[in-house]
Amino acid sequence: MRCIWIVILLSLFGISLFAQNIPDSVYERQGLERLMGMMNLKLTDLTFRDDYTNKDSFRLASVANLMRHPYGMIEFVELYKDTCLSLKPEPILNFVFEQMAKEGQTARGMMIDKSVGTETKRGMDLFYRSNEFNRLLRKVYHYLYNVIPPSSDSAFALLRPNEKKFLINQFRELLTEDTADEHRTPEQIDSIQNIEEEYTKQFVKFGAKIRKDFIIAAGMTTTIDLFREINLLTSDLRAQKADISRMLKDTVDLPSKSGIGEFLGRNKGWIIGGPKNDSYKGEYNFIIDFGGDDRYDLTYNPEKPHGTIIIDLSGNDIYNANSAYCIASGCMSAGLLFDMSGDDIYNGGSFSCASGYFGFGFLFDSSGHDKYYGDTHTQGAGTFGLGVLMDAGGNDIYSGALYAQGFGGPEGAGLIVDYTGNDSYIAGNKYKDVLRYEDHFLSLSQGFAYGFRPYMSGGIGAIIDFAGNDSYLSDIFAQGTSYWWSLGLIYDSGGNDQYISYQYAQGAATHMSLGVLLDQSGNDFYRGKGLMQGCGHDYSCAIMLDRNGNDIYHAYDLSQAAGSANGFGIQIDDRGDDAYYVMKKHNTQGFGDARRDFGSIGLFLDLNGTDKYDGNGGDNLIWKTPSKWGGGMDWELIKQDSIKAKGQ
Amino acid sequence: MIRNISLILLILASPVYSIFAVEGIPPEIIKKVDSLFIIASSGEVKYQKMVQPAIDSIAALGTPAVPRLIEKYDTQDARERLTINNILVKIGKLAVPYLLGALNLDNAEQVSRICYTLGEIRDSSAVSGIINVSDHYDWRVRSDCAGALGKIGDHLGDQTVLNLLLDTxxxxxxxxxxxxxxxxxxSSIPLLVYMLGDNFYGARLCASEALVKFGDAAVGAISDSLNSADTLLGNLGCTTLGLIGTDSAIIVLHAQIHSENPMRRIMSVEAMYLANNPLVCGFIELAQPHETDSTVLFYMNKIIDKYDSQ
Structure with missing residues (x-):
């Protein structure tokens, strides 16, 4: 009898262990395969050709691969998130760099170090006597003068002078909008569009000669090395192994007639600030500030690209961009900013705050409740470059107008990784979407990626937010969305989040692209008008996946698992008692739109919980909509024991 | 082949081709079309009321506008493309000779769009010309050829469509x-049944929809395919039979509700639900007590509920 009890107990333990070991992705896949089977579909049907239009030479291999099996986006996002788990730039930058390889690219460009085997490597005159400080300064010097410039030269070596100028003049026009557009006549707008199309065609002729890898690799190496060095210095300061005042005062005596030689720390364009409140104005190569509430009024001349490194160790600082390409901005170069503590304000303007525009931009903010403001191409934005913004703590506000907050343009990647805090992401409110509405604004932000249809494929835009009750607010095109051979994604790990947008958002993809929104846990709220919440339009695939929590989904039309114009729209909710509301039943909750003589695919899946529907779906129901081809399944595929195992 | 050559010669000899190929488009026409086209293809919401009048105005120009529109058909803008199609369709049969004359352009995208528009115009005089480009190297042209031949509905295109059913x-x-x-x-039924197992969902499901149009004539061929090693083919066969919904289709389906494969039972019972044929009630009532799969039972209950009042 006792043996029977042991067997029963062991069995229960085994079941429990088994339940714990099944990843959510298995249930999701099982559910999807079951639903698709009932619709005479199979998972391998979710694929796209790559020759609906002529291929361009800017296509990223990772995007092209995912277009072949777009359901792999979920695995991709999880991999992305896992890479960002540790608060270190190295794995993140390496991962993103890997994803920026072009299709068919066999070798990647590396950074160029011109000091190897030359005199400059051997030594230089020192001004400060502190070994720790000099080690940091030597590294800064090395990267600013021996690594970044030659790498930048290599990146653009094949370009003619007029082509280089094109990048900072005409190409920039392609990424910027004008508020005056809303008042223009059709002829004026047509004329502007024709000019921009002409610019695009001109760029395409020489754009493939740009070898962005060199400058990105240089920026990455600089970031990784300096991050380590700064952490060592701050640890020493915290442990009182080093004293700031003594370190800054302990210098060599310079001769009265200086300028004969160059002393490390006294270089042109360098400033070393003390622990008090300081003010910096102008264009710099390097600033290190040891404390105080500082004010930075920065400028940058893109005609003369150079590396910029700013390190601020503490204080509530204000960073103002008085021109474009400031504040952790790499324009044909690399721009890095490390702010190690304080509640900071970043007034970025355009091409700022981790902007890699034909370059590399990196911003690390270690702690504090920070406010990031910007206009266009800001807050983790990359076009032919990489822009990464890491914020390790605090309740932060991110506010931008266009191409902001995890934006990936052609051959670009942009990323925000925010580790803790209740954060607000706001995008839009400046440039009207004159094409579609008289009263809505373009956002093109928040895990958004964009290509120039049909000339240039886009990149990868991402937000990875690990904790906190976050708010995502936008208008048109945002929140895990994409346009033309690109991938936009949001991963939000915890907290009760709210996602509000009007159109093309919350896991949406348009015109041969990929979009995904994955929210791991929390009682979340999703609201918008249409083409969202798992909506793929025109040979695109979009996935909206919410794994845990009691969630509320609101939409008006063409949402909640809607495939449009031969696209695929997938919405999956794993657990929780959820509520789904739609205004129009005819194109929501498992809808496929007939186009080009055949259908699209819309797949809706709820795997557990007592759910409420206002629409086509129902709790414990399987349904097909009168469309080509869509349906849904609310079925308890995730059993109660596995929910307990997940600690729900 | 001879027919093709003679048709090409006919087109080459035609005055239309001569006009199109040799003479330029009058500048005043270009100016007028271009000017109106900016409005006609405008996407901005605040100019939407002007769009249709602009389309109508270009269409009212008639055939003189067609060569310029064909030139513009190489656009990379989807909205412009759609506008050109709409105008050409509005011009209608008068545009067909010009469009046929442009089927030998080098730009494959342009040729495929012209095929699409010819299909939309639905003029049987275009069929021979379309057939001539049905073996075009670019699949987009072949696809739009096939689509156009179906829309026009002239049986001259039957053999070409049959050939294209086997395209790579x-x-x-x-x-x-x-x-x-x-x-x-x-004659396409066997190929369509074969296509129920196509790797591409679009081909598979469109084949099913086509077979439904044949009704009872397709039941035999589908029935023969139900035990195919490709279970997906058989499952879709069940759905197709359900949508055909005739008594003979239901009788074939009946055998499938006893399949050992639960998915096959789901598909056959669901097909019976789709059939709108009361014959299914008896079969379901007999099978339900022996059924254990919750999804199959779900569909069986749906059928019983559906016919409960009857």
């Missing part, structure tokens, strides 16, 4: 499947 590119097969249904080609 799935999108072409899909278009041919749709056209087979539109042309109601009995």
């Amino acid at each position: 590119v799935e999108t072409v097969r899909k278009s041919a499947a749709v056209s087979s249904g539109q042309l109601k080609m009995i």
